[in-house]
Amino acid sequence: METINFDHISANPLLPEVKAAMIEAIESDYGNPSSHHKKGDQAAKALDVARQSVAALLNCTNPKEIVFTSGGTESINHAIKGVAMANASKGKHIITSNIEHNSVIKSLRRLKGQGYKVTSVSVDSYGRVNPDEIKNAITDETILVSIMHSNNEIGTIQPIAQIAEITRAKKIILHTDAVDSVGIIPMDVQALGADIVSFASNSFYGPTGVGGLYISRGTRIFPILDGGAQEGNKRAGAENMIGIIGMGVAAQIAAEKMDERTAHFKLLKDKLLRELPDYIDEYNFNGHMEESLPNLLSVSIKYIEGESVVLMLDDENVAASTRSACASGSLRSSHVLQSIGVDYADAQGTLLVSFGIDNTEDEIPKFLEALKRTVKTLRDISPLCRTSN
Amino acid sequence: METINFDHISANPLLPEVKAAMIEAIESDYGNPSSHHKKGDQAAKALDVARQSVAALLNCTNPKEIVFTSGGTESINHAIKGVAMANASKGKHIITSNIEHNSVIKSLRRLKGQGYKVTSVSVDSYGRVNPDEIKNAITDETILVSIMHSNNEIGTIQPIAQIAEITRAKKIILHTDAVDSVGIIPMDVQALGADIVSFASNSFYGPTGVGGLYISRGTRIFPILDGGAQEGNKRAGAENMIGIIGMGVAAQIAAEKMDERTAHFKLLKDKLLRELPDYIDEYNFNGHMEESLPNLLSVSIKYIEGESVVLMLDDENVAASTRSACASGSLRSSHVLQSIGVDYADAQGTLLVSFGIDNTEDEIPKFLEALKRTVKTLRDISPLCRTSN
Numbered sequence: 079m080e081t082i083n084f085d086h087i088s089a090n091p092l093l094p095e096v097k098a099a100m101i102e103a104i105e106s107d108y109g110n111p112s113s114h115h116k117k118g119d120q121a122a123k124a125l126d127v128a129r130q131s132v133a134a135l136l137n138c139t140n141p142k143e144i145v146f147t148s149g150g151t152e153s154i155n156h157a158i159k160g161v162a163m164a165n166a167s168k169g170k171h172i173i174t175s176n177i178e179h180n181s182v183i184k185s186l187r188r189l190k191g192q193g194y195k196v197t198s199v200s201v202d203s204y205g206r207v208n209p210d211e212i213k214n215a216i217t218d219e220t221i222l223v224s225i226m227h228s229n230n231e232i233g234t235i236q237p238i239a240q241i242a243e244i245t246r247a248k249k250i251i252l253h254t255d256a257v258d259s260v261g262i263i264p265m266d267v268q269a270l271g272a273d274i275v276s277f278a279s280n281s282f283y284g285p286t287g288v289g290g291l292y293i294s295r296g297t298r299i300f301p302i303l304d305g306g307a308q309e310g311n312k313r314a315g316a317e318n319m320i321g322i323i324g325m326g327v328a329a330q331i332a333a334e335k336m337d338e339r340t341a342h343f344k345l346l347k348d349k350l351l352r353e354l355p356d357y358i359d360e361y362n363f364n365g366h367m368e369e370s371l372p373n374l375l376s377v378s379i380k381y382i383e384g385e386s387v388v389l390m391l392d393d394e395n396v397a398a399s400t401r402s403a404c405a406s407g408s409l410r411s412s413h414v415l416q417s418i419g420v421d422y423a424d425a426q427g428t429l430l431v432s433f434g435i436d437n438t439e440d441e442i443p444k445f446l447e448a449l450k451r452t453v454k455t456l457r458d459i460s461p462l463c464r465t466s467n
Numbered sequence: 468m469e470t471i472n473f474d475h476i477s478a479n480p481l482l483p484e485v486k487a488a489m490i491e492a493i494e495s496d497y498g499n500p501s502s503h504h505k506k507g508d509q510a511a512k513a514l515d516v517a518r519q520s521v522a523a524l525l526n527c528t529n530p531k532e533i534v535f536t537s538g539g540t541e542s543i544n545h546a547i548k549g550v551a552m553a554n555a556s557k558g559k560h561i562i563t564s565n566i567e568h569n570s571v572i573k574s575l576r577r578l579k580g581q582g583y584k585v586t587s588v589s590v591d592s593y594g595r596v597n598p599d600e601i602k603n604a605i606t607d608e609t610i611l612v613s614i615m616h617s618n619n620e621i622g623t624i625q626p627i628a629q630i631a632e633i634t635r636a637k638k639i640i641l642h643t644d645a646v647d648s649v650g651i652i653p654m655d656v657q658a659l660g661a662d663i664v665s666f667a668s669n670s671f672y673g674p675t676g677v678g679g680l681y682i683s684r685g686t687r688i689f690p691i692l693d694g695g696a697q698e699g700n701k702r703a704g705a706e707n708m709i710g711i712i713g714m715g716v717a718a719q720i721a722a723e724k725m726d727e728r729t730a731h732f733k734l735l736k737d738k739l740l741r742e743l744p745d746y747i748d749e750y751n752f753n754g755h756m757e758e759s760l761p762n763l764l765s766v767s768i769k770y771i772e773g774e775s776v777v778l779m780l781d782d783e784n785v786a787a788s789t790r791s792a793c794a795s796g797s798l799r800s801s802h803v804l805q806s807i808g809v810d811y812a813d814a815q816g817t818l819l820v821s822f823g824i825d826n827t828e829d830e831i832p833k834f835l836e837a838l839k840r841t842v843k844t845l846r847d848i849s850p851l852c853r854t855s856n
Contacts, residue, residue, distance in 0.1 A: 081505075088507065089499035089705075097493050100709070104486050104493075110478035110675070113788065116470075116781060118477065148537035148676070151694040151704030163581075181694030181703060188693050192552075280705065286499070287537070287676075287707020302691060304577050305540040305570030314570060315540030316478075316669065318676020318710060320489070392505060399502065 082441045082448075085397040087230060087258070087374060087432035092324070093283040099327040100285065103320045111317060112308065121319060128326025135282075135329040136275065136292050137266040145312045146322050149289040150257035150278030152302075154181040156291060156313070157253040157274045160299040161222045162189050165251070169219030170194045175207045175236075176417040178226050179255055183413075186224075195219070204366035205234035205418045213244045220250050227256035227275075228263070231401045231414040231430060232365030233374035235259070242271030251297060257281055257289070261332040262373055263340065273297045279321070283435070284328030288321035339435055343372035346433045349442045350375060357446040358453050364420060364428065373433045378415070378424040382456040387429055390455065394448040399430045471830045471837075474786040476619060476647070476763060476821035481713070482672040488716040489674065492709045500706060501697065510708060517715025524671075524718040525664065525681050526655040534701045535711050538678040539646035539667030541691075543570040545680060545702070546642040546663045549688040550611045551578050554640070558608030559583045564596045564625075565806040567615050568644055572802075575613075584608070593755035594623035594807045602633045609639050616645035616664075617652070620790045620803040620819060621754030622763035624648070631660025640686060646670060646678070650721040651762055652729065662686045668710070672824070673717030677710035728824055732761035735822045738831045739764060746835040747842050753809060753817065762822045767804070767813040771845040776818055779844065783837040788819045 083091075092100075103124070109117030111125050126141070133141040147153045162172065174186060176198050186196045199211040207225055216223075223245050228235045238254050245252040253274040259265060260275070261282020267275055274297060278289035293299060293312065305314030332339075354361070354377070364376035379387070384400035391398050401412050415425040429449075472480075481489075492513070498506030500514050515530070522530040536542045551561065563575060565587050575585045588600040596614055605612075612634050617624045627643050634641040642663040648654060649664070650671020656664055663686060667678035682688060682701065694703030721728075743750070743766070753765035768776070773789035780787050790801050804814040818838075 083506075085498075085502060088502040089497070089510075091496045092493060100493050101490050104481060104489050107480045108478070109474075109786075113474060113477040113786070116784075117472075117786060121478075148541070148707065149704045151692050152537070154694070155692050155703075163577075179694070181692075184693035184703070188552075188689070278705070285493075285707070285709055286705040287710060300577070303540050303544050303570075304573035305543070305568070314544075314573070315538045316667070316675040318537065318674070318707065320674055321676060321707060321710065395505075397498075397502070397506060 081395045081397065082445055083397045083434065084431045084437070084441075084445060085399045086434035087430060088399055089286065090280050090283050090434055091436060092285060093328055093331055095331055096284055096324045096328045100320050100324040103323040108319045111319075112306065124319065124323055125317060128322045128329075131326040131330040131333075132290060135261060135265065135333045137268055138292055139268070140295065142310055143292055143295055145291045145293055145309045146317065147289050147291060147313060148318065149287050150255070150276055151181045153276035153278070153289045153291045154179065154255050154257075155185050156302045157276055157299070158182065158185040158222065158224055159189065159302050161251050161253065161274070162194055164298045164300040165221040169221045171197070171217050171219035171221065173197045173199065173212055173215045173220060173223045175199050175201060175225050177201050177205055177229055177414045178224070179230055179257070182224055182226070182255055201417055203419050204369075205229055205232050205364075205414070206366060206369065207236050207241070209237055209240040209244055212241055216244070216248055216250065220248070222251050222253060224253040224255070227254045227259040228371050229365070229414060230258045231412055232376045232418065233371035234366045235263070235369045235371065238270055238272055246271060258371060258374075261329065262371060264336055267292050267294070274299070279325035279328055282328050282332040284325040285321045288318055288325045290325070340372055342435060343433050346437055346439065346442065347372055347375055349439060350431065353442060353446060357450040362420075362424065364415060364418060375431045376428060377431070378420055378428045379453060380424060380427060381460050382427045382453060384426060384428045386456055387449075387452050390452040391448055394452070396445055396448050399432070400428055401430055470784045470786065471834055472786045472823065472825065473820045473830075473834060474788045475823035476819060477788055478675065479669050479672050479823055480825060481674060482717055482720055484720055485673055485713045485717045489709050489713040492712040497708045500708075501695065513708065513712055514706060517711045520715040520719040520722075521679060524650060524654065524722045526657055527681055528657070529684065531699055532681055532684055534680045534682055534698050535706065536678050536680060536702060537707065538676050539644070539665055540570045542665035542667070542678045542680045543568065543644050543646075544574050545691045546665055546688070547571065547574040547611065547613055548578065548691050550640050550642065550663070551583055553687045553689040554610040558610045560586070560606050560608035560610065562586045562588065562601055562604045562609060562612045564588050564590060564614050566590050566594055566618055566803045567613070568619055568646070571613055571615065571644055590806055592808050594618055594621050594753075594803070595755060595758065596625050596630070598626055598629040598633055601630055605633070605637055605639065609637070611640050611642060613642040613644070616643045616648040617760050618754070618803060619647045620801055621765045621807065622760035623755040624652075624758045624760065627659055627661055635660060647760060647763075650718065651760060653725055656681050656683070663688070668714035668717055671717050671721040673714040674710045677707055677714045679714070729761055731824060732822050734828065735826055735831065736761055736764055738828060739820065742831060742835060746839040751809075751813065753804060753807060764820045765817060766820070767809055767817045768842060769813060769816060770849050771816045771842060773815060773817045775845055776838075776841055779841040780837055783841070785834055785837050788821070789817055790819055
């Protein structure tokens with residue numbers, strides 16, 4: 079039976095061109111780009127090509143502002159801890175929001191243990207940060223504002239450019255976790271105004287375990303991996319050549335196909351939004367309806383438990399998730415859903431649908447049929463369910 | 468023209484079996500091992516298989532003690548900074564040696580900026596640490612001893628088991644950077660007694676940008692990458708599936724072929740040691756003659772400059788290095804050679820030959836011919852050269 083993959087937020091498949099480039103990289107056996115001989119030079123050139131493609135995807139004119147890392151988590155840890163350490167003499171206050179990714183939350187928690195103070199601003203019921211709240215939270219000790227570009231559980235996009243105006247005026251570094259935006263929606267680091275942008279290759283159909291940072295020239299930040307002189311002294315360690323080459327090709331294609339992909343995602347999302355009422359009742363969509371990722375939809379379905387939906391859908395060969403896989407080791411209710419005011423029971427019944435370029439319109443009714451059966455079965459056995467059912 | 472690669476310390480080629488496994492992983496497009504559906508389960512199983520192979524290579528009976536990282540540099544940063552942060556309340560003193568890898572030196576330098584104190588013990592003219600010096604350096608504040616297992620520039624192997632006896636008795640954590648040992652010489656973490664062992668996949672013919680840590684159960688250490696619950700909460704971040712699968716296969720083969728490889732390396736090294744005098748004169752070998760890596764030979768050739776030798780050998784399609792590629796961005800004299808008492812001029816004329824399983828006996832005389840021509844040319848134009856030449 080065919081599988082429907084509506085869980086792209088956990089893992090995206092590799093593009094055929096990315097697979098081909100990675101296989102070629104494996105077969106050509108690159109040397110160490112830091113070596114002073116021919117094999118090393120070939121490797122260094124391949125790194126340059128990948129760096130230029132990634133820079134272009136972000137509309138970054140200076141590829142030296144791109145630093146390769148082992149993925150979104152490393153990028154975020156690097157941004158937050160690196161800025162905190164490098165600017166500790168100026169102050170130890172950091173501002174963030176209530177709906178950040180675990181990598182941000184836990185990096186900040188680690189810093190709290192080292193004497194840093196963190197202010198976490200709230201979001202409205204659509205998951206949007208109010209830039210004025212950030213402005214009001216700034217003190218003389220503030221060295222960093224870290225606000226995600228888009229949310230991985232509800233898709234809401236934050237007003238980063240507006241926040242950047244505030245931080246620039248105050249000469250405070252702005253980091254944005256754009257792991258779920260870069261490669262999905264247009265990203266122009268020049269227009270955005272953030273000093274540091276974190277991203278991950280798998281979001282745009284490159285391999286997992288590879289990512290990067292845009293670090294605007296002149297931004298005061300320490301590495302978190304110290305050692306060799308790789309990545310312009312910003313990130314030590316022998317490069318994951320095969321992964322970086324894959325990310326480069328994925329970035330190039332993401333830039334070329336951005337409009338086409340966005341249109342495709344919107345088509346799927348609109349169809350799902352439109353047709354869902356024909357299949358199930360008593361649900362709420364989470365997140366902002368316009369300022370939102372086109373490939374992601376969060377829906378809280380009443381009287382059922384999201385994990386059970388995921389497991390039952392899996393039996394029907396439909397992959398979906400309740401929230402990001404990174405948090406799936408955790409049994410607690412989603413802090414994102416709590417922050418936008420979803421009550422505990424509804425949060426438990428939340429399903430996260432995330433589309434990919436490989437999804438088709440035909441899959442929407444098939445998914446909805448499977449979801450309808452699943453919801454009916456679960457509601458029939460649910461003690462929470464309406465007696466009228 | 469055929470290329471002779473005697474620079475395996477910079478980069479090892481991938482084994483055919485590793486290439487095949489990585490290509491298969493690329494083609495099968497693993498999901499996210501943290502996802503709760505079939506694709507996620509397959510990925511989680513593939514991670515388990517790799518972890519078991521790596522554990523077996525280290526004679527580690529509990530695969531949960533293996534943590535995957537993005538390479539040797541991350542492993543070392545994690546070990547040193549993670550132990551330092553987790554044990555700061557007990558003390559802030561760390562002991563190391565004068566000939567560690569840059570990742571160790573620079574991680575410790577970073578910690579010094581945060582109030583940690585570091586004692587660096589000297590080595591003898593063969594590059595060996597005296598365990599008594601470590602014993603004498605221990606104070607009530609000492610929380611970590613970090614001594615490399617083998618040196619990446621001269622090959623000397625340290626008496627880690629003896630040092631472990633000292634640290635165990637004092638309940639101090641012992642980390643050993645075994646990046647150039649694991650997969651090359653037998654490694655038995657149970658006999659060794661170190662609490663943390665850093666390693667990198669490329670040393671044993673796996674991909675670059677992948678590595679790991681052995682962290683003995685109960686060792687107090689923080690992650691340096693905070694976020695999701697991956698790697699038993701010890702290292703957050705979506706896994707580099709393709710790289711880890713490659714490392715797993717490389718580890719399995721390294722364990723199976725350990726004896727064969729060691730014998731092959733010894734054959735090559737002995738031949739080079741024996742025949743070198745027939746080709747050039749006025750040189751000194753660096754490092755210990757017995758307690759040394761079998762695949763590595765450092766020789767300081769008088770009256771010439773090592774970088775020039777490497778560049779001229781490259782023109783003859785021979786790859787060699789002056790020292791580790793990680794340090795090749797630096798123009799300073801090697802701290803390792805300085806520490807064993809090699810004078811400045813001799814250090815500049817140092818050539819590092821590192822063998823791989825793909826090298827053959829036939830390559831030794833070819834390499835020596837090329838070296839002879841190179842040394843003659845360079846000495847003819849060298850202002851340092853003996854007038855008798």
